[in-house]
Amino acid sequence: MDDLSLFSLSLLALSLVATGVVAGIIAGLLGVGGGIVIVPVLYYMFTALKIDPDVLMHVAVGTSLATILATGASSARAHYKRGSVDMDLLKRWWWAIALGVLAGATLAGNISGGALTFVFGVVALAVAANMMLRKEGSHLADKLPGSPIREVLGFLIGGISVMMGIGGGTLGVPTLTLFNYPIRKAVGTAAAIGLIIAVPGTLLSVYFGFDLDGRPPLSLGYVNLIGFMLIIPASTLTAPLGAKIAHAIDPAKLKLVFALFLGFTGLRMIYGVFF
Known part of the structure; x- marks a missing residue:
């Protein structure tokens, strides 16, 4: 390996540690899933490192899904015990979510990086709008709708989440609380949904990206193994710091700042697709 490739590999490793640090702090501050942070940070890191634009977003999504395998399993187990x-x-919903994951991952594996970036940007804007505009405790109905609407919702959560590289929290929690679910049960159930998304999502990311050119060093399909190994410990160590900071700052203001960050990120990604 020559000096340039060693330098590039070192820069990539440092960038991925920084990604984990940022994701951990924000996750601790706001209680959001790491994927909604990891994907855009990886996107900008890989852009700065001049990773091939055709695979850049796919690798960001695939690597994020792989990290959810570890963090999601721990989170789901903790919530289950409580x-x-x-x-x-x-039991009624898993198959619809899994079908959505299969459909979303297949679509993501066969569309351009620009199209995948556009999907992330649009959904990021929607999530930001929900965080800024939805009043605390507001809901659409007193319970989840029955079949087939319930299954359609599960399909959409699975499909959109896997295309964005996120777990169940970003879309699952707002959906469940919209139908008057207690927030703790919504968060715990969404953590388990994250595993339903991450397991097949990661496997399909490996399959669709296998042996493609232009990926970062040490990537298995669209999953960057360096990212997987470095993001998890960095985010795990810094999440308590974020939680500690959260107790000293107004959470409503934090939520607004993050929503603005997410909205700006979504707009920037959409702009980058067309210009």
Whole structure:
């Protein structure tokens, strides 16, 4: 390996540690899933490192999904032990979510990096709008709708989440609370949904990106192994710091700042697709 490739590899490793640090702090501050932070940070890191634009967003999404395998399993187990996972709902809902994941991952594996970036940008804007405009405790109905609307919602959560490289929290929690779910049960159930998304999503990211040119060094398909190994410990170590800071700052203001960040990121990604 020559000096340039060693330098590039070192720069990539440092960038990925920084990604984990940022993701951990923001996750601790706001209680959001790491994927919604990891994907845009990886996107900008890979852009700065001049990774091939055709695979850049795919690798960001695939690597994020792989990290959810570890963090999601730990989170889901902790919530299950506290009784905050709605197993009855998961038994009725898992197959619709899984079908959505298969459809979304297949679509993501066969569209351009620009199209995938556009999807992330649009959904990021929607999430930001929900965070800024939705009033605390507001809901659409007193309970989840029955079949087939319930299954359609699960399909959409699975499909959109896997295309964005996020777990169940970003879309699952707002959806469940929209139908008057207690927030703790919504968060716990969404953590379990994250595993339903991450397992097949990661495997399909490996499959669709296998042996393609232009990927960062040490990538298995669209999953960057350096990112997987460095983001998880960095985010795990810094999440408590974010939680500590959160107690000293107004959470409403934090939520607004993050929503603005997410909205700006979404707009910037959409702009970058066309210009």
